[in-house]
Amino acid sequence: MVKKLSLSLAALAFSVVALAVDNHYILGVDGLACPFCAFGVEKRLTKVEGVTGIEVEVADGVVRVTLQEGKTLTEEQARQAVAEAGFTLRSFSVAKTGANDAQ
Amino acid sequence: MRSDGYPMGRSLLVSVLLLSGGNPALAAPNTSNTALPVAEGQYLWREQLVLRERSGGGTMDREVSIRALVSVLGYGVTSKLALFGAVPYFYNKALDVTSSMGRVERDTRGMGDVSVFGRYTILQDDFTGGTLRIAPVFGVTAPTGEDNDRDSLGELPRPLQTGDGAWDAFGGLVVTYQTLQYQLDAQLLYHENGRHDGFARGDEMHFDASLQYRIWPPRMNDLAGTPDFVYALFESNLIHRERDEIGGATRTESGGTQWLLAPGLQYVNRRWIVEGTVQLPVAEAPNGAAIQDDYIVRVGFRRNF
Numbered sequence: 001m002v003k004k005l006s007l008s009l010a011a012l013a014f015s016v017v018a019l020a021v022d023n024h025y026i027l028g029v030d031g032l033a034c035p036f037c038a039f040g041v042e043k044r045l046t047k048v049e050g051v052t053g054i055e056v057e058v059a060d061g062v063v064r065v066t067l068q069e070g071k072t073l074t075e076e077q078a079r080q081a082v083a084e085a086g087f088t089l090r091s092f093s094v095a096k097t098g099a100n101d102a103q
Numbered sequence: 104m105r106s107d108g109y110p111m112g113r114s115l116l117v118s119v120l121l122l123s124g125g126n127p128a129l130a131a132p133n134t135s136n137t138a139l140p141v142a143e144g145q146y147l148w149r150e151q152l153v154l155r156e157r158s159g160g161g162t163m164d165r166e167v168s169i170r171a172l173v174s175v176l177g178y179g180v181t182s183k184l185a186l187f188g189a190v191p192y193f194y195n196k197a198l199d200v201t202s203s204m205g206r207v208e209r210d211t212r213g214m215g216d217v218s219v220f221g222r223y224t225i226l227q228d229d230f231t232g233g234t235l236r237i238a239p240v241f242g243v244t245a246p247t248g249e250d251n252d253r254d255s256l257g258e259l260p261r262p263l264q265t266g267d268g269a270w271d272a273f274g275g276l277v278v279t280y281q282t283l284q285y286q287l288d289a290q291l292l293y294h295e296n297g298r299h300d301g302f303a304r305g306d307e308m309h310f311d312a313s314l315q316y317r318i319w320p321p322r323m324n325d326l327a328g329t330p331d332f333v334y335a336l337f338e339s340n341l342i343h344r345e346r347d348e349i350g351g352a353t354r355t356e357s358g359g360t361q362w363l364l365a366p367g368l369q370y371v372n373r374r375w376i377v378e379g380t381v382q383l384p385v386a387e388a389p390n391g392a393a394i395q396d397d398y399i400v401r402v403g404f405r406r407n408f
Contacts, residue, residue: 031140031229033281035329039373039407040142040179058330059283059323061231086140086182088229 023067027078028091032061040085048077061090131279132313133367133380133401134338135290138224138236138279141179149175151403159394163201167394170195171215183224187242191215193265209256213265215248222277233282240292244271246299261302269297275309283323286315286334298348305345305358313338315369329373336367336380346390356391363396376405
């Protein structure tokens with residue numbers, strides 16, 4: 001009984017982690033070169049449904065996007081939001097472990 | 104008084120046009136335009152305080168003092184098209200001059216001529232940590248300022264009025280090259296000034312260049328997130344103005360060429376820019392007698408939302 005319960009909890013924990021990981025995205029953005037410009041990217045990405053967090057790494061031209069569980073960000077959505085901000089999407093990837101593996 | 108005021112008028116007009124006709128609210132030069140993007144749906148708000156002093160003028164010992172606040176609101180219609188409106192408010196425009204009546208002081212205040220203008224990006228070449236942009240700028244200045252204000256001595260000299268009474272148009276091209284370390288802007292702008300009540304100011308050509316060099320943080324290698332920047336500014340404004348026309352005749356002692364250099368500092372974060380520059384005259388070649396700029400101070404902030 002205890003063993004079954006432990007396995008169930010482990011499976012639940014794994015699925016939660018998997019869902020969370022699926023909702024972190026890393027965008028490579030070309031054209032970003034100052035803090036004031038970063039605000040426009042944040043503003044446009046915030047309008048994507050489910051976005052809960054945006055972190056802009058100006059030095060690397062990378063934007064990390066976090067979405068609610070169950071929500072997804074497609075590459076086309078990201079490309080459009082970045083273009084509406086006046087910049088160019090260089091790369092798009094789903095963060096596997098939240099690692100800093102920017103493109 | 105009217106003829107005495109024309110040299111002053113040049114300085115006033117340069118000041119007004121530089122501010123209201125070509126100075127939006129982006130992270131950019133303090134005295135001219137930039138081609139950096141405004142995101143779709145993004146607003147920009149800017150306030151700039153201008154303090155300008157001129158003096159000279161031979162035996163008339165003219166002194167001109169201008170205190171103005173210029174408010175700018177920008178909006179990104181699309182990522183390539185941005186619209187701006189600029190409203191200058193003169194809370195003091197004053198002329199001190201020695202006349203046959205002795206020392207005379209005349210001044211006024213009020214809203215100046217409002218400008219609306221648009222900028223469209225025609226070239227965008229983005230790369231990691233930088234961009235190259237080219238954007239034409241077009242706009243008009245409406246005669247919203249007072250052009251027939253009076254004091255106890257009668258109607259104020261035309262250049263002392265807060266408005267010129269005419270519709271003006273301007274257009275040009277802005278080129279911006281920006282990296283994480285520095286930003287270069289260059290602008291060529293032509294002002295076609297309208298005629299009102301028999302008077303037309305000379306048309307103007309502006310060539311502006313600006314270098315913004317990041318002095319803080321000194322290195323970006325180990326910095327995460329979006330750190331605040333401090334830029335050292337160095338700007339150049341070359342302005343040529345044709346002679347004025349009044350009653351169908353050209354005024355020989357009007358117009359000329361002026362070159363200003365402006366060192367300054369700019370603090371930039373995600374939402375705010377705080378900045379200040381001092382424009383100093385390097386060379387002035389007026390047509391005929393004219394007073395000279397002593398300095399122009401510009402301080403202000405920009406906010407995006």
